[in-house]
Amino acid sequence: MTQQDQNQLMETAKTIADQFKLPENGYLQKTVEEYVKQSLHGLAHQDPVGIPMLPSFVSSMPTGKEKGTFLALDLGGTNFRVCLVKLLGNSKHTIDQIKEAVNPEIMASDMKTFISHLGDRIVSFLEIYYQSFLEQCAHDPESTPELKAGFTFSFPLHQTAVNRGTLIRWTKGYSINDAVGKDILQALQQELDSRGLRLHLTAVINDTVGTLLTRSYSKPVGCGPTIIGCIFGTGTNGAYSEPLANITKLGAEELAHVAPGKDSMVINTEWGAFDNALKVIPNCKYDKLLDANTPNPGFHMFEKRVSGMFLGELLRIIMVELHDAGLLFTTNEALEALKYPSPAHAKDGKTQNALRVPWSMNTAVPATLDGESNNNNNNNNNNNDDFTHSRKIMYEHLGFEPNQDELAALSVIACAIGKRAAYLSAVPLAGAVLHSRALERFDTIDVGADGSVIEHYPRFQEMIFEALEQTELGSKGVARITMGIAKDGSGVGAALCALEAEGCL
Ligand code: ADP
Numbered sequence: 001m002t003q004q005d006q007n008q009l010m011e012t013a014k015t016i017a018d019q020f021k022l023p024e025n026g027y028l029q030k031t032v033e034e035y036v037k038q039s040l041h042g043l044a045h046q047d048p049v050g051i052p053m054l055p056s057f058v059s060s061m062p063t064g065k066e067k068g069t070f071l072a073l074d075l076g077g078t079n080f081r082v083c084l085v086k087l088l089g090n091s092k093h094t095i096d097q098i099k100e101a102v103n104p105e106i107m108a109s110d111m112k113t114f115i116s117h118l119g120d121r122i123v124s125f126l127e128i129y130y131q132s133f134l135e136q137c138a139h140d141p142e143s144t145p146e147l148k149a150g151f152t153f154s155f156p157l158h159q160t161a162v163n164r165g166t167l168i169r170w171t172k173g174y175s176i177n178d179a180v181g182k183d184i185l186q187a188l189q190q191e192l193d194s195r196g197l198r199l200h201l202t203a204v205i206n207d208t209v210g211t212l213l214t215r216s217y218s219k220p221v222g223c224g225p226t227i228i229g230c231i232f233g234t235g236t237n238g239a240y241s242e243p244l245a246n247i248t249k250l251g252a253e254e255l256a257h258v259a260p261g262k263d264s265m266v267i268n269t270e271w272g273a274f275d276n277a278l279k280v281i282p283n284c285k286y287d288k289l290l291d292a293n294t295p296n297p298g299f300h301m302f303e304k305r306v307s308g309m310f311l312g313e314l315l316r317i318i319m320v321e322l323h324d325a326g327l328l329f330t331t332n333e334a335l336e337a338l339k340y341p342s343p344a345h346a347k348d349g350k351t352q353n354a355l356r357v358p359w360s361m362n363t364a365v366p367a368t369l370d371g372e373s374n375n376n377n378n379n380n381n382n383n384n385d386d387f388t389h390s391r392k393i394m395y396e397h398l399g400f401e402p403n404q405d406e407l408a409a410l411s412v413i414a415c416a417i418g419k420r421a422a423y424l425s426a427v428p429l430a431g432a433v434l435h436s437r438a439l440e441r442f443d444t445i446d447v448g449a450d451g452s453v454i455e456h457y458p459r460f461q462e463m464i465f466e467a468l469e470q471t472e473l474g475s476k477g478v479a480r481i482t483m484g485i486a487k488d489g490s491g492v493g494a495a496l497c498a499l500e501a502e503g504c505l
């Protein structure tokens with residue numbers, strides 16, 4: 001690579017990074033106001049293109065004293081987990097679990113195949129962790145005590161009770177078309193019954209509701225009330241509690257399923273669908289290229305700028321453009337490697353190098369580049385980028401190690417993608433805090449979070465807080481907000497909702 005090529009690559013990278021810069025001067029607060037406006041619309045109307053604001057029929061928050069043993073199921077964007085959760089009653093829990101990525105064939109199969117796959121995984125789990133239960137079910141079902149189970153199902157459901165919900169649509173790459181409109185919990189219950197398992201699915205919740213419940217159960221002593229649960233993983237989403245009087249779209253029949261004496265309900269916002277009409281959120285060239293190649297173009301537009309399924313893909317699309325322009329991966333070694341499937345994908349039988357395979361780039365790639373870069377302004381490594389981990393992860397994804405200049409240029413782009421994602425992530429958080437007026441009622445408030453992006457993307461949480469300070473909350477408001485990872489949020493949340501369904505929260 002000549003000096004001139006290097007300069008041109010870095011200049012082009014900076015121009016691309018600029019396209020990910022958010023406007024200044026009040027942009028974030030204006031976007032927060034638009035978020036609140038769109039979310040209020042969602043509380044009043046069933047609008048297929050607006051923010052869904054889905055009632056969860058969960059109306060109680062755990063205190064940390066809850067106890068019991070539950071089976072917990074968790075279907076996120078990437079994995080299906082089966083867990084046995086023991087709530088110990090002192091904000092602590094134990095969990096045994098198996099976790100397996102759902103393969104693309106299942107994600108695009110039919111309802112029968114999908115439900116039967118979930119059944120198989122549950123049996124595999126019980127064979128390892130609860131063989132005695134399986135044996136008892138087989139030999140003496142009548143006297144086997146029923147094991148209560150909760151299901152964290154992280155796709156939009158139209159719920160009419162805590163244990164009733166029909167699938168509105170798939171997100172995060174799933175396309176099991178005949179499941180849309182069906183009650184997933186009921187279908188799985190029938191499957192479990194037909195296998196003679198004494199399991200009772202008592203509740204279905206979204207992972208974001210699970211995160212809220214889990215953090216409320218497990219937060220450290222001294223934290224204020226947990227008012228938001230949020231997810232930054234494959235997708236992004238949030239949940240918070242809303243007075244029933246404001247959820248005007250609830251009909252009389254649905255209100256009859258609210259636990260007696262409760263005057264609020266947790267709302268699963270599905271904020272990934274914020275601003276599908278693109279009134280305020282940015283839409284650069286690469287956002288458009290990405291959206292065009294999704295199964296749901298025009299939907300979940302906020303999520304497509306924020307979450308793990310998309311940040312790696314944005315970087316991949318840009319790498320393809322730079323490569324096609326002759327600016328990136330031009331060495332003989334790179335050109336040779338690009339002819340073959342890369343190590344991480346060879347075993348999937350993919351015939352192309354991952355550079356050309358849509359959705360093949362994990363967000364761990366931009367996260368690693370960002371973490372090792374000088375552009376990341378908290379990283380004081382004396383202007384001496386050390387891309388050791390980036391080299392390794394690039395090798396895994398592409399089958400060769402890009403050179404230092406390429407890594408430096410890509411890290412400029414990765415930082416821009418990551419910063420925009422974290423800053424946009426602050427918008428619905430600020431919106432929920434301001435709309436709920438929680439800071440007027442409590443000295444401090446708490447937010448529970450979950451997902452690989454917020455856990456592992458370097459400084460993601462710090463960048464969210466930086467952005468929150470730029471909203472009406474200001475630094476004084478933000479200083480009264482704590483945020484913590486709700487460990488095992490989906491599993492513990494499923495256990496807590498099974499308790500809620502029994503009226504025990
Ligand atoms: P799920 O959404 O299924 O619950 P996760 O919370 O683990 O699963 O999120 C998976 C997403 O996180 C994937 O889209 C992946 O690209 C992204 N991811 C995985 N590892 C990292 C990492 N180290 N840094 C940032 N993002 C990551």
Ligand code: MG
Pocket residue numbers: 076077207233450451490
């Ligand atoms: Mg998850």
